[in-house]
Amino acid sequence: MSAEFIITGQVLSFAHSPFEGVPEDAAHLNEAVLIRDGCVAAVGTADDLRRQAPNAEVQAQGNALITAGFVDAHAHYPQTGIIASWGKRLIDWLNTYTFPEEMQFRDLDYAKEVASRYFDLTLQNGTTTTVSYCTIHPESVDAYFAEASTRRLRALGGKTCMDRNAPEGLRDTAQSAYDDSKRLLQKWNDQGRLSYVITPRFSPTSTPEQLEALGRLWAEHPECLMQTHLSEQVDEIEWVKSLFPQARDYLDTYEVYGLLGERGLYGHAIHLETREIDRLREVGASLIHCPTSNTFIGSGLFNMAQRKAEGFAVGLATDTGGGSSFSVLRSMAAAYEIGQLTGTALHPAQLYWLATAGSAQALHLADKIGNIQVGMEADLIALDLSSTPAIAQRSARAEDIWEAVFPTIMMGDDRAIKQVWISGRAL
Numbered sequence: 388m389s390a391e392f393i394i395t396g397q398v399l400s401f402a403h404s405p406f407e408g409v410p411e412d413a414a415h416l417n418e419a420v421l422i423r424d425g426c427v428a429a430v431g432t433a434d435d436l437r438r439q440a441p442n443a444e445v446q447a448q449g450n451a452l453i454t455a456g457f458v459d460a461h462a463h464y465p466q467t468g469i470i471a472s473w474g475k476r477l478i479d480w481l482n483t484y485t486f487p488e489e490m491q492f493r494d495l496d497y498a499k500e501v502a503s504r505y506f507d508l509t510l511q512n513g514t515t516t517t518v519s520y521c522t523i524h525p526e527s528v529d530a531y532f533a534e535a536s537t538r539r540l541r542a543l544g545g546k547t548c549m550d551r552n553a554p555e556g557l558r559d560t561a562q563s564a565y566d567d568s569k570r571l572l573q574k575w576n577d578q579g580r581l582s583y584v585i586t587p588r589f590s591p592t593s594t595p596e597q598l599e600a601l602g603r604l605w606a607e608h609p610e611c612l613m614q615t616h617l618s619e620q621v622d623e624i625e626w627v628k629s630l631f632p633q634a635r636d637y638l639d640t641y642e643v644y645g646l647l648g649e650r651g652l653y654g655h656a657i658h659l660e661t662r663e664i665d666r667l668r669e670v671g672a673s674l675i676h677c678p679t680s681n682t683f684i685g686s687g688l689f690n691m692a693q694r695k696a697e698g699f700a701v702g703l704a705t706d707t708g709g710g711s712s713f714s715v716l717r718s719m720a721a722a723y724e725i726g727q728l729t730g731t732a733l734h735p736a737q738l739y740w741l742a743t744a745g746s747a748q749a750l751h752l753a754d755k756i757g758n759i760q761v762g763m764e765a766d767l768i769a770l771d772l773s774s775t776p777a778i779a780q781r782s783a784r785a786e787d788i789w790e791a792v793f794p795t796i797m798m799g800d801d802r803a804i805k806q807v808w809i810s811g812r813a814l
């Protein structure tokens with residue numbers, strides 16, 4: 388493949404967030420996009436781009452929707468093998484399924500095998516950037532980043548730190564969490580397209596000493612993102628209150644140890660108190676919505692419309708394997724369903740934006756990924772809007788682009804992903 392090529396189809400770009408103003412007005416369609424040296428060089432009519440780049444190969448994608456690849460802002464790649472495990476809620480689900488599986492990642496070969504399978508699955512589903520928790524084992528971080536690097540992916544992740552309330556063999560210490568995280572950060576952060584994310588799992592599995600140590604590491608590396616879980620399930624919040632009796636609320640267990648900040652990613656954040664909302668908003672933190680996980684584990688209903696109206700940056704995520712699918716299309720559908728249950732029908736443009744530009748914004752990467760704009764990295768997908776008979780017969784009746792896209796959002800899966808480009812190379 389040449390370093391310069393043109394993709395034709397229905398090229399979707401967002402000029403701004405569809406949560407501001409009329410949703411449809413935020414998006415534009417063009418005929419073609421010119422890719423040069425792995426980045427978007429121009430967007431326009433096919434004729435214009437052919438004139439601009441007469442030697443460029445043309446990759447015609449028919450009527451397919453050409454968009455940025457999906458950005459999955461919260462996942463646990465080590466839980467690939469236990470996705471769709473039946474019958475538990477958060478704490479029992481962690482103890483029964485998650486912790487025994489995560490134990491196996493002390494073995495580098497096992498970690499490599501799962502990382503490879505994980506990226507096969509995410510790419511088949513059109514996800515071009517992932518933000519993953521690894522396990523407590525440095526080997527799990529090495530396997531994740533090495534695999535992402537081989538595939539030239541923009542990927543983010545970090546060692547999950549836990550020094551209590553986890554089984555023997557799945558606990559580090561405050562000091563080793565600090566030391567291992569720091570070493571892995573120095574090894575992987577900013578290597579090509581990789582970013583290290585400081586990762587305390589959640590306050591029930593960290594002592595105050597460990598939270599303090601990771602807060603210190605974040606203060607030493609403010610360029611890094613920090614990810615954790617917050618207020619996912621009501622029982623969990625009660626547990627946090629009993630473990631940290633002096634804390635004002637769940638968020639306070641992070642705040643007092645330096646783990647509240649603008650570059651913080653707070654997964655779930657469903658059952659927030661007013662003080663927590665105010666503080667998260669004041670610092671400009673990102674909330675990460677994991678809708679298939681919230682329904683699967685029975686956690687509750689995230690109020691997207693309200694959080695967006697309050698001005699939050701919100702990312703969309705699968706939360707594999709608490710989430711029940713690798714497909715961000717399925718996450719969009721679940722976000723729509725949860726929106727209905729909380730009283731707001733999210734517009735398809737809003738759902739699509741959340742899965743791409745919105746997640747990128749939450750990760751502070753909106754200048755690089757999540758949209759088709761000149762200068763951005765060419766991590767793109769071609770989405771077939773008629774990928775199954777059920778979808779095709781509905782989209783055939785569509786009177787505008789969003790009516791044509793919505794059946795794929797609600798019923799689409801990996802069969803809708805016709806082509807994926809990573810850094811301007813077709814897979």
Ligand code: GUN
Pocket residue numbers: 463477481485588589616619680684706709710
């Ligand atoms: N809270 C702490 N750890 C986890 C996890 O692995 N998955 C989910 N959904 N919630 C968590």
Ligand code: ZN
Pocket residue numbers: 461462463616654706709
């Ligand atoms: Zn999670």
